[in-house]
Every structure is written in structure tokens, then in C-alpha cells.
Amino acid sequence: RKEVEQDPGPFNVPEGATVAFNCTYSNSASQSFFWYRQDCRKEPKLLMSVYSSGNEDGRFTAQLNRASQYISLLIRDSKLSDSATYLCVVVLTGGFKTIFGAGTRLFVKA
Amino acid sequence: GAGVSQSPSNKVTEKGKDVELRCDPISGHTALYWYRQSLGQGLEFLIYFQGNSAPDKSGLPSDRFSAERTGGSVSTLTIQRTQQEDSAVYLCASQRGGQETQYFGPGTRLLVL
Numbered sequence: 001r002k003e004v005e006q007d008p009g010p011f012n013v014p015e016g017a018t019v020a021f022n023c024t025y026s027n028s029a030s031q032s033f034f035w036y037r038q039d040c041r042k043e044p045k046l047l048m049s050v051y052s053s054g055n056e057d058g059r060f061t062a063q064l065n066r067a068s069q070y071i072s073l074l075i076r077d078s079k080l081s082d083s084a085t086y087l088c089v090v091v092l093t094g095g096f097k098t099i100f101g102a103g104t105r106l107f108v109k110a
Numbered sequence: 111g112a113g114v115s116q117s118p119s120n121k122v123t124e125k126g127k128d129v130e131l132r133c134d135p136i137s138g139h140t141a142l143y144w145y146r147q148s149l150g151q152g153l154e155f156l157i158y159f160q161g162n163s164a165p166d167k168s169g170l171p172s173d174r175f176s177a178e179r180t181g182g183s184v185s186t187l188t189i190q191r192t193q194q195e196d197s198a199v200y201l202c203a204s205q206r207g208g209q210e211t212q213y214f215g216p217g218t219r220l221l222v223l
Contacts, residue, residue: 004152032210043201043214044153087152091210096166098143098212102152 003027004101006088012107017078021104023071023088032091033064035073037084038103044087047073078108112136114204114215122221123192131187131218135204143203143212144177144187153201159185161207192222 006023013019025033033050048055050062050071061074071088088101115134123129135142140161145153155169159179170176174192179185189196199219203212 034210043216045214046211049210096141096143096158096160097168098153098155100145100153100155102150 001026002102003099004088004090006086006101006104008102008104010105010107012109013078015078015080015108015110017108018074018076019078019106020075021073021086021088021106023073023101025069025071025088025090025099027090027092027099028069029093030069030090031093031095033071034089034091035060035062035071036087036089036100038087039084044100047086075106078106080108080110082106083108114202114213116200116202116215116218118218119216120219120221122223124223125194126191128188128190129192129220131189131200131220133185133187133202133204133215135183135185135202136206136213137183138206139204139213140182140207141205142179142185143205144185145201145203146171146198147201147217148198156187189220192220194222196220197222 004025035047036044037047038044050064055062059076063072085103085105087103090099117132142159144156157177158166174190177187199217201217203214
């Protein structure tokens with residue numbers, strides 16, 4: 001079993017749609033959680049951090065459920081420019097061992 | 111300011127040869143990571159450097175892989191006796207002390223024939 005699991009997709013949605021990505025992690029010694037975005041043949045870039053209290057940044061909302069070891073990302077009013085792969089990321093206790101999920105691909109179509 | 115840079119951007123080599131990949135982190139960033147990303151896969155943690163402390167090598171897949179970080183700045187990842195399964199994108203990231211964000215370089219695409 002992978003330490004961080006994501007639905008690989010792809011998710012194909014029209015502009016304006018709301019789309020939700022899920023992620024589960026298996027290591028209970030996980031202290032920090034993030035969503036990164038990776039465009040085709042580009043390096044990953046931080047999208048947002050994830051907290052138990054929830055984190056919202058414009059059209060993006062991230063949520064963490066520690067009890068269920070579950071992380072989510074919600075994108076509202078999808079734009080063409082949101083097309084990318086979204087990577088769920090967990091940092092283990094100790095602060096450096098970083099585990100990336102394989103990513104969920106999103107295609108937003110006009 | 112300048113971001114993380116990596117060289118070469120692409121490398122084609124023959125099976126059995128050694129390769130060196132270079133990473134220049136953002137100035138002032140004390141932490142440096144190496145990852146490997148195979149086609150269609152997520153990033154695989156390889157090694158972590160923090161300041162002058164001994165690196166965490168727990169992610170290195172075999173003893174053919176090694177990395178150094180000189181003077182707490184530039185890092186070199188060396189793969190000896192390359193194998194075809196070593197073909198991947200090798201990504202470097204740096205991080206400021208006390209911060210959570212990792213800043214990635216553009217990667218080195220390695221192809222072992």
C-alpha cells in the first residue's frame with residue numbers, strides 16, 4: 001500500500017464546475033500536509049497548506065481529517081488554467097521526510 | 111530573485127556509465143532535497159540535507175546513488191553504473207529554515223540507454 005494515495009483521474013470538467021480531490025495517508029506520524037500543483041513537464045509548486053481547521057484561498061479550499069487520515073481539495077468555478085496535476089503531500093514527524101502522492105490529473109475544458 | 115537551478119536539463123547516457131547531476135539552491139536556504147519522478151509517478155524522496163548536519167539518505171534506492179552538498183550550498187547527486195530503470199526526472203528542492211514551502215528546480219531529465 002502506498003503511503004499517500006490519490007485517485008489518478010483524469011478528471012475532465014467544464015469551465016465553471018466544482019471539482020473535489022481526495023487523498024489518504026497511512027502514516028500516523030504525519031505532521032504537515034500540503035497540496036502542490038504540477039503542470040505538464042514542469043516542477044511542482046506549492047498550492048496551499050492543509051490544516052484541520054480548513055484552509056481557503058480564493059476558489060480553493062483544503063481540508064484535513066486527522067482521525068480518518070484524509071485530505072481533500074475543492075476547486076470552485078474551475079478555470080482552463082486550473083488544468084494540471086494536483087499532488088497531495090505529507091511531511092512526517094521530524095519535519096523533512098516528504099511523501100508525495102502520485103497526483104490527480106485535472107483537465108478543464110471550455 | 112533567482113530560483114533553484116539544476117544542470118544539465120537533459121542527460122542521455124549509456125547503461126553502466128556514471129552521471130553527476132547538479133543543484134544550486136536558493137541563496138540562504140538551509141535545507142535541500144533530492145527527489146526522483148518516474149514517468150506518470152509521484153515524486154520519490156531520495157535524500158535530505160539540512161545545514162551542516164549529516165544528510166538523511168534513507169530514500170536512496172541503492173548504493174549506486176550518492177549525494178554531496180559542499181559548503182552548505184551546491185549539491186551533486188551521483189549515480190554510478192547507471193541502469194535503464196534509473197531513467198527519470200531528478201528534482202531538487204530547497205527550503206528556508208523554519209519555513210514549510212519547498213521550492214523546486216526545473217529538474218534534470220535522465221535517459222539511460
